[in-house]
Amino acid sequence: MIDLDQHSSLGSALREALDTFANETCLIEADRDRERTRLTYSDFNHMALPLARALQDAEFRPNDRCAIIMTNQSKWLISAYALLYTGGVLVPLDYKLTAGEHLELLAHSKAKFLIIEYHLWRAITQHPEFANHKVKIVLVTEAPPTADLKGGFRWEEFRRKGDPNFINRKRDDWACIVYSSGTGGRPKGCVLTHNNYLEQCKSLTAWYPFWPGVRYLSILPTNHAIDFMVGFIGPFVCGACVVHLRTLRPEFVRDAFVRYKITYVSLVPLVLKNLERGIRGNFENLSPSKRFILDRLISLNKLLTRKRPNVPLSRNLLPQVHKAFGCELLALITGGAFIEPSTMQFFYDLGIPVANGYGLTEGGTALTLNDLKPFRADTVGKPLPGVELRILNPDADGIGEVAAKSATVMSHYLDDPELTAETIVDGWLLTGDLGRFEGTGHLQLFGRKKNMIVTEGGKNIYPEDIESAFEGIEIKEHCIFAANFIWPQKELGKEMLVLVLHPDLNQEVTTTILDDISARNRRLPDFKRVGGYLVWDKDFPRTASMKIKRNELAEQIRTSVESSAVKAL
Amino acid sequence: MTMRTPQQTTEEILDLAAAQFKVPRESLSPDDDFFKKLGIDSLQALSLLTRLEQHFNVELPDYELQGVTDFRTLAERIQSRL
Numbered sequence: 037m038i039d040l041d042q043h044s045s046l047g048s049a050l051r052e053a054l055d056t057f058a059n060e061t062c063l064i065e066a067d068r069d070r071e072r073t074r075l076t077y078s079d080f081n082h083m084a085l086p087l088a089r090a091l092q093d094a095e096f097r098p099n100d101r102c103a104i105i106m107t108n109q110s111k112w113l114i115s116a117y118a119l120l121y122t123g124g125v126l127v128p129l130d131y132k133l134t135a136g137e138h139l140e141l142l143a144h145s146k147a148k149f150l151i152i153e154y155h156l157w158r159a160i161t162q163h164p165e166f167a168n169h170k171v172k173i174v175l176v177t178e179a180p181p182t183a184d185l186k187g188g189f190r191w192e193e194f195r196r197k198g199d200p201n202f203i204n205r206k207r208d209d210w211a212c213i214v215y216s217s218g219t220g221g222r223p224k225g226c227v228l229t230h231n232n233y234l235e236q237c238k239s240l241t242a243w244y245p246f247w248p249g250v251r252y253l254s255i256l257p258t259n260h261a262i263d264f265m266v267g268f269i270g271p272f273v274c275g276a277c278v279v280h281l282r283t284l285r286p287e288f289v290r291d292a293f294v295r296y297k298i299t300y301v302s303l304v305p306l307v308l309k310n311l312e313r314g315i316r317g318n319f320e321n322l323s324p325s326k327r328f329i330l331d332r333l334i335s336l337n338k339l340l341t342r343k344r345p346n347v348p349l350s351r352n353l354l355p356q357v358h359k360a361f362g363c364e365l366l367a368l369i370t371g372g373a374f375i376e377p378s379t380m381q382f383f384y385d386l387g388i389p390v391a392n393g394y395g396l397t398e399g400g401t402a403l404t405l406n407d408l409k410p411f412r413a414d415t416v417g418k419p420l421p422g423v424e425l426r427i428l429n430p431d432a433d434g435i436g437e438v439a440a441k442s443a444t445v446m447s448h449y450l451d452d453p454e455l456t457a458e459t460i461v462d463g464w465l466l467t468g469d470l471g472r473f474e475g476t477g478h479l480q481l482f483g484r485k486k487n488m489i490v491t492e493g494g495k496n497i498y499p500e501d502i503e504s505a506f507e508g509i510e511i512k513e514h515c516i517f518a519a520n521f522i523w524p525q526k527e528l529g530k531e532m533l534v535l536v537l538h539p540d541l542n543q544e545v546t547t548t549i550l551d552d553i554s555a556r557n558r559r560l561p562d563f564k565r566v567g568g569y570l571v572w573d574k575d576f577p578r579t580a581s582m583k584i585k586r587n588e589l590a591e592q593i594r595t596s597v598e599s600s601a602v603k604a605l
Numbered sequence: 606m607t608m609r610t611p612q613q614t615t616e617e618i619l620d621l622a623a624a625q626f627k628v629p630r631e632s633l634s635p636d637d638d639f640f641k642k643l644g645i646d647s648l649q650a651l652s653l654l655t656r657l658e659q660h661f662n663v664e665l666p667d668y669e670l671q672g673v674t675d676f677r678t679l680a681e682r683i684q685s686r687l
Contacts, residue, residue, distance in 0.1 A: 107667075107668070132671065134672065155666075155668050156668075282666075282667075283651075283666075283667050284648070284651060284667055285651045285652065285654070285655055285667070286648055286651070286652060287652070287655065306646060306647070306648065307648065310646075310648045492646075493647070558638045558641070558674055558675070559674075561672065562640045562647065562674065
């Protein structure tokens with residue numbers, strides 16, 4: 037691994053890595069069972085530098101912002117490096133958002149350049165607001181030969197000969213603007229500095245090192261803080277290799293473990309549960325005698341790894357299981373959303389350690405991580421080196437809001453000093469999550485103080501952002517809450533949004549109205565849908581500027597009705 | 606091979622989805638939200654896509670499913686590639 041203390045920016049650290057590990061493989065890209073690209077660090081450099089030169093010739097200046105909207109692939113990382121090389125600020129956007137949301141965040145971030153895959157760009161060009169976008173230069177990857185790019189340039193042709201000028205940045209300069217939520221209501225653009233990333237990279241690799249020969253399977257979107265760090269910066273500064281898949285179909289993901297001998301992978305709970313389901317299904321199909329032997333071997337493995345993992349031993353005890361994962365897997369990395377402890381324990385008992393952690397974009401990539409000494413499925417691990425955590429106003433059980441102080445905590449929310457001041461107080465990041473420390477120093481989470489949910493796919497959903505989808509229903513007032521915000525459960529998982537309807541006096545909530553609501557709900561992406569509704573018969577409390585006083589309304593509902601009053605949609 | 610009409614494509618998708626996720630065929634209609642009606646998550650929806658590819662002999666990139674929730678739109682996406 038290169039010495040990150042010698043560097044003040046991501047561009048500079050990556051530049052040294054590309055030199056140091058020139059002959060190592062850095063990227064493999066596969067589509068289904070076809071391998072499309074395999075690059076060494078030297079090849080990567082030769083693809084990125086002409087792009088950096090072309091960007092500079094097109095007047096991309098230090099501190100200019102460039103958005104990237106792409107699925108996980110080599111061109112994502114090549115583009116990102118070219119941008120960091122020229123001193124730019126990256127705006128990684130979630131490719132799963134709609135075209136309208138992309139336009140909204142492009143405007144909010146004031147991105148001057150945009151690098152985007154063709155099918156996503158095509159959707160944006162068909163949006164009614166397309167003509168109003170302010171992006172100066174758009175580079176489109178993988179466009180069909182005859183496609184009309186509506187003013188965009190082909191990424192593959194956008195390159196110039198001649199050395200680009202390397203622009204170094206200072207530690208406190210902006211590296212990325214990452215949206216932790218943010219459409220509809222109030223975009224939350226987390227401004228993360230070079231220092232945030234370099235320090236996070238140091239602390240994560242101290243516990244989970246990479247080295248040349250390690251292969252990381254990149255499945256979580258690269259715009260997400262976890263994959264950006266663990267599927268780009270981390271492996272690159274250590275000379276490891278990142279494997280990208282152009283499809284997320286479970287069957288191809290499973291094959292990839294074996295074909296590419298994967299060492300680490302990060303997964304969201306949804307994918308982890310899917311894997312568990314598949315393995316359990318295979319176990320069910322075994323003959324009773326084989327199943328008996330397997331169960332004994334799992335018990336033995338459990339016993340021998342109760343204090344710490346011993347992956348080589350587990351591979352010998354349970355060779356068939358480990359063969360299905362390619363025999364090189366060292367750990368599954370998870371985070372970003374609640375995971376059933378039983379799912380994590382299931383993998384651990386098979387000798388596949390699960391490195392689960394806790395973090396939020398505002399705090400960098402991760403604040404805590406399981407150090408596996410021993411593995412604790414019921415916690416989110418211990419604070420990473422350099423991270424200080426505190427529980428604010430603990431109740432009798434020791435549960436309170438988790439606050440964090442760390443070099444990885446973001447600089448601020450873009451163009452929102454008010455929200456920044458509410459979120460970072462006296463240098464402490466208020467996470468809005470409720471937790472408690474165990475005597476062993478492990479953090480346990482118990483729910484959320486803030487009005488939001490995190491889906492099994494790891495997405496943060498803020499109810500305010502969805503309310504506009506129900507604008508125009510034949511109901512006097514409506515408002516959306518996270519169920520757990522109204523009725524705190526002190527547990528995570530099974531999170532749901534509730535639509536509160538306040539009809540006019542004597543107005544009935546008819547099936548026509550409910551059909552309209554259901555139809556609108558269906559038009560939302562599946563992870564943003566409301567799970568149930570509640571009819572409320574009082575006026576919503578509002579501020580002078582007519583904004584709903586959400587805390588007050590939640591309090592009124594909490595004291596009047598039980599959560600069982602919520603009807604399914 | 607004779608060309609399928611959009612209606613035929615939709616019907617065949619409904620048949621395959623009903624068989625794959627073991628729900629009564631008559632309970633499904635073109636405008637249904639397949640996540641909700643079949644009770645599936647996005648990964649299971651992708652595996653439905655694989656089944657449909659085999660049946661219609663087309664290759665559908667994952668992104669064809671992005672933003673699609675009902676059978677009719679899914680059928681349109683497939684029809685355009687037949």
